[in-house]
Amino acid sequence: MNWEHSRFSDDEIYLNHNNYKKPKQTHKKILNIIDSLNPEAGQTILDCGCAAGELIYFLVSNFKEINISGFDISPKMISKAKEKIPGVEFFVQDLSQKFSDWCIKPKKDIVILSGVIQIFDDFEYVINNLILCANNRGNIIISLPYNKDPIDVIMRYRRFNDKKWESGWNITCKESIENFLKTKQEINNFFWDDVTSPDNLSKKKNDPMRKWTTNINGKNTTVVGSSQIINQTILVIKLN
Numbered sequence: 001m002n003w004e005h006s007r008f009s010d011d012e013i014y015l016n017h018n019n020y021k022k023p024k025q026t027h028k029k030i031l032n033i034i035d036s037l038n039p040e041a042g043q044t045i046l047d048c049g050c051a052a053g054e055l056i057y058f059l060v061s062n063f064k065e066i067n068i069s070g071f072d073i074s075p076k077m078i079s080k081a082k083e084k085i086p087g088v089e090f091f092v093q094d095l096s097q098k099f100s101d102w103c104i105k106p107k108k109d110i111v112i113l114s115g116v117i118q119i120f121d122d123f124e125y126v127i128n129n130l131i132l133c134a135n136n137r138g139n140i141i142i143s144l145p146y147n148k149d150p151i152d153v154i155m156r157y158r159r160f161n162d163k164k165w166e167s168g169w170n171i172t173c174k175e176s177i178e179n180f181l182k183t184k185q186e187i188n189n190f191f192w193d194d195v196t197s198p199d200n201l202s203k204k205k206n207d208p209m210r211k212w213t214t215n216i217n218g219k220n221t222t223v224v225g226s227s228q229i230i231n232q233t234i235l236v237i238k239l240n
């Protein structure tokens with residue numbers, strides 16, 4: 001069994017998506033958080049794991065004076081992003097690579113990681129790389145699923161006719177992340193902003209590992225086909 005991280009579904013999802021004009025709830029929340037930080041003209045934003053640039057498209061149309069860039073591990077998604085949003089700097093980069101080995105070493109005022117951290121088994125390593133991408137006094141915004149119980153979950157799944165195991169829905173509790181953040185001298189403070197009204201999503205018959213919403217105990221609840229409930233939150237970290 002190979003427990004190394006591997007994730008191969010996203011190309012299929014995002015290359016066939018065209019939701020540029022229909023932002024997700026988490027993207028709307030990220031926009032509101034950025035707005036509340038009162039970004040000044042000329043400040044910079046980096047979207048890590050930007051896929052084909054849907055969040056960047058939304059941000060660019062709302063923050064005209066801010067310089068926005070993004071990267072993803074997938075060259076195909078970066079090509080699509082460049083085509084859809086000309087004028088924005090996009091580059092291919094693996095977030096799990098040691099920052100000192102990156103070809104482009106970004107230093108930005110606001111660093112975003114949306115819907116990506118759950119792919120990795122080691123959230124500490126990823127947050128350390130995000131800190132290195134941020135300027136002093138910068139902000140890091142991470143949207144992620146979290147466990148309401150104090151338990152961290154590392155999972156792999158595979159489709160019934162496939163031999164390959166995939167990651168994508170590791171779920172960490174807030175307590176573990178907080179314990180780590182409290183050890184970091186670079187961090188001034190942080191807060192959580194939970195996503196309380198998730199998008200209404202229907203189940204995709206051809207891919208039960210895409211999120212959908214269903215009624216559980218009278219509450220609109222997001223689930224995936226690995227029998228997991230997905231509670232989403234946004235973590236905002238302010239650096240010194």
Ligand SMILES: C[S@@+](CC[C@H](N)C(=O)[O-])C[C@H]1O[C@@H](n2cnc3c(N)ncnc32)[C@H](O)[C@@H]1O
Pocket residue numbers: 007010011014048049050051052054055071072073074077093094095096113114115116119
């Ligand atoms: C679920 S999608 C989220 C896309 C987008 N950030 C959003 O909010 O809609 C996960 C993205 O992370 C990218 N990704 C996966 N592993 C990565 C890595 N090691 N380095 C950079 N990006 C990665 C995938 O290619 C994919 O675009």
